[in-house]
Amino acid sequence: MRDDIKNFNIFTIFIVYYLRMKKQQFFLLIGLLVFGVSKAQDIKNTLGKAFTSQDSSDYYFKIAKRLIKTQADEAQYFFCKNARCTDYNQLDSAIIYGNRALKLLHAGNDIPSLLTVHNNLSKVYRKQGQYDKAVDYCLKGIRIAEKEKRENWIAFFNAMLSLTYHDFESYPKGIYYGKKALKYWVSQKEKSPDMISNALNAVAINFDDWDKPDSALFYHKQVFKYYKGKDTLYIGGTYNNIGNTLLKQRKYKEAKRWITAALRINDKNFELSQGSKDNDYYYERATNYTNLATIAYKLDDFNEAEKLFEKAYWFSKKSNNAEKLRDFYMQRALFNKERNNLSKAVEDQEHYIKLRDSVFDVQRAQTFSELEAKYQNEKKEKQLLQSKAEIREREIEIKNKNMQFLILGLISIALICIIYLVYRQQKLKIKQQEQEFELKSAIVKIETQNKLQEQRLAISRDLHDNIGSQLTFIISSVDNIKYAFDLKNEKLDAKLSNISSFAKDTIIELRDTIWAMNKSQISFEDLQTRIHNFVDKAKEVKQEIQFNFFVDSDLKERKFSSIEGMNIYRTIQEAIHNSIKYAEAKNIDIKVKKTGEQIAIEIKDNGKGFEVAGVEKGNGLLNMQKRIAEINGQFNLQSSESGTQINIIL
Amino acid sequence: MFSERNAFASKLEPLEQLMIQLNEDCKNQSLQIQLSEDLKVKMKEVNAALSRNIFDLNYQLFEDSYPKNER
Numbered sequence: 001m002r003d004d005i006k007n008f009n010i011f012t013i014f015i016v017y018y019l020r021m022k023k024q025q026f027f028l029l030i031g032l033l034v035f036g037v038s039k040a041q042d043i044k045n046t047l048g049k050a051f052t053s054q055d056s057s058d059y060y061f062k063i064a065k066r067l068i069k070t071q072a073d074e075a076q077y078f079f080c081k082n083a084r085c086t087d088y089n090q091l092d093s094a095i096i097y098g099n100r101a102l103k104l105l106h107a108g109n110d111i112p113s114l115l116t117v118h119n120n121l122s123k124v125y126r127k128q129g130q131y132d133k134a135v136d137y138c139l140k141g142i143r144i145a146e147k148e149k150r151e152n153w154i155a156f157f158n159a160m161l162s163l164t165y166h167d168f169e170s171y172p173k174g175i176y177y178g179k180k181a182l183k184y185w186v187s188q189k190e191k192s193p194d195m196i197s198n199a200l201n202a203v204a205i206n207f208d209d210w211d212k213p214d215s216a217l218f219y220h221k222q223v224f225k226y227y228k229g230k231d232t233l234y235i236g237g238t239y240n241n242i243g244n245t246l247l248k249q250r251k252y253k254e255a256k257r258w259i260t261a262a263l264r265i266n267d268k269n270f271e272l273s274q275g276s277k278d279n280d281y282y283y284e285r286a287t288n289y290t291n292l293a294t295i296a297y298k299l300d301d302f303n304e305a306e307k308l309f310e311k312a313y314w315f316s317k318k319s320n321n322a323e324k325l326r327d328f329y330m331q332r333a334l335f336n337k338e339r340n341n342l343s344k345a346v347e348d349q350e351h352y353i354k355l356r357d358s359v360f361d362v363q364r365a366q367t368f369s370e371l372e373a374k375y376q377n378e379k380k381e382k383q384l385l386q387s388k389a390e391i392r393e394r395e396i397e398i399k400n401k402n403m404q405f406l407i408l409g410l411i412s413i414a415l416i417c418i419i420y421l422v423y424r425q426q427k428l429k430i431k432q433q434e435q436e437f438e439l440k441s442a443i444v445k446i447e448t449q450n451k452l453q454e455q456r457l458a459i460s461r462d463l464h465d466n467i468g469s470q471l472t473f474i475i476s477s478v479d480n481i482k483y484a485f486d487l488k489n490e491k492l493d494a495k496l497s498n499i500s501s502f503a504k505d506t507i508i509e510l511r512d513t514i515w516a517m518n519k520s521q522i523s524f525e526d527l528q529t530r531i532h533n534f535v536d537k538a539k540e541v542k543q544e545i546q547f548n549f550f551v552d553s554d555l556k557e558r559k560f561s562s563i564e565g566m567n568i569y570r571t572i573q574e575a576i577h578n579s580i581k582y583a584e585a586k587n588i589d590i591k592v593k594k595t596g597e598q599i600a601i602e603i604k605d606n607g608k609g610f611e612v613a614g615v616e617k618g619n620g621l622l623n624m625q626k627r628i629a630e631i632n633g634q635f636n637l638q639s640s641e642s643g644t645q646i647n648i649i650l
Numbered sequence: 651m652f653s654e655r656n657a658f659a660s661k662l663e664p665l666e667q668l669m670i671q672l673n674e675d676c677k678n679q680s681l682q683i684q685l686s687e688d689l690k691v692k693m694k695e696v697n698a699a700l701s702r703n704i705f706d707l708n709y710q711l712f713e714d715s716y717p718k719n720e721r
Contacts (some may be wrong), residue, residue, distance in 0.1 A: 228719055361655060428654075432658045435660065436665070439669060443668060443672060446669070446673060450672060450675055450676050450679060453679035453682075454679065454687075457679060457683060457686065460683070460689075464686075467693060474700070487708075492710050495703065495706055495707045497709055499704065499707065502696075502703060504699065505697045506693075506700075509689075509692065513686075513692075517682045517686065520678045561678075562678070562682060562685060563685060566685060566688075
């Protein structure tokens, strides 16, 4: 006979405190939890008293009933009635009040009370041996706890399922649920010895009745890890259960010691509880005495066994627990059989079978499995839905992450673009600064060069002026000598004239050059004027010369550089000079025309000409060719008896 | 960026114009110097020719005056 550890008197989620604390404190806590902390109203106080009172419970319940004003008050009233009846083995009443409380609590939002009623109803049905209903309420409780995410309640209902499956002799399932509960409680940071011992006990008794005593003892003895010294008062059930396992191993004396210790613990607890004969009081003693009676007859002490069986019968009856009665009848039948008291043995056997049949009928077994299948299906569906939701969430998460990556990518690209633009901007700025610097440097360089050239030109001008004045002085000196001394010497006179005319020619040349230097550009019109001046002077010597200068109107504004202009001027001047001086020409024509993109200058005279091949080219001709070549022009000379023609192509 | 480029271009434009102008001036000065150099060469020739002529004249004068002094 095992004691399934106090049948779990759960009035609230915090059963722990019942086991740990003094009863007065416990009831105070219960009062606070059940009825609310902030506003202590009359009905709640009264219900508190009704629940805790040993003798005046009914009186207080009647007062509380009169104080009911709201649906919540009514729910609390039935909730307390259910709890009280459960604890005091008024099983049918507990069922009625429990169902009424459930209806009202479902309407409200008091989850701990709702879960507690489920637990109480499960416990009551289990006592009655209606395991299908007990399992049903456990599973309903688990559903609510799962919905509300109350893990401790789930673990608690798992332990309850383990005990119920044990009573139904479905030990593997009992072990399965017991281990689930144990796993949860052991994994908690703040370990609750009561909850752990409860789960350990559930696993152990399943192993025990499954004929696996070693495993049973292993789990039973683990309880002592959590309870030392005085605390062992809380685990009287474990002592009994260890004794029970040893009994099955035929270690009767050892078993007796453990069970006697359990009985002493129970008596001490009864004393400490100031004689409260609640459900546990009868249940524990029914267990202890049945076991002790069994040990006694196994040890052939039949008289002692007889006495103990009588006590066991009385407590079993009072416990209202089908399992206890069933175990009792079975053991007493065996005892009577051993004593050859067959009629009594048969009677007890019949009781046992009757109870057993009531508990294990086929329909119930079917309902039992259907209930569980339904729960498992629901659970699987829920898991399926949950996994679908998780997949959906993951997909959304992945989508969000992709989006984040995309945004991050775009931002990075934008950032790179900005950095590139800034870099380019800086580069451009530096390049611009370099360009500006180079330009300014070049300007400074050219300015310096210009200044130098300017200085050189200034020196040149001074020099030219000086030369010009010196030449003028030479000319005037020579002319004065000639005039003052009236020279008879022809040779001397010729030499002086030669010097004078040479100096005059040089001055003209000097002036021409200075003229060209003072002009940045020279047009044909300028040339024409200049050549006219030259011809006019020539005419002073030979008045019969006819001179024509024709320039295309398109070319009059054509500009040349000073060098080009000077070279063209000197060439034409040389040609005219040659025509006047050597060819004795009377008519000189100069034509400047445009031929396509080129300029053609023609200088033609009607002089006596000369043989081009026969005459060695003098400085004059060579100079003309050289000057035209310098300005990238073509020089062509033709001469015959009827005159000379020079063609220049520019 | 374009506005900065335009600003820079407009900033550089007067400098470029100045540069072109200075280049033109430089080119003209170079031509003038070249003319001056040509003239210098010419003047050297003229100097040589004039020296020769003056020498001839002096020689002639000495030649004419020598018999007179002998007498």
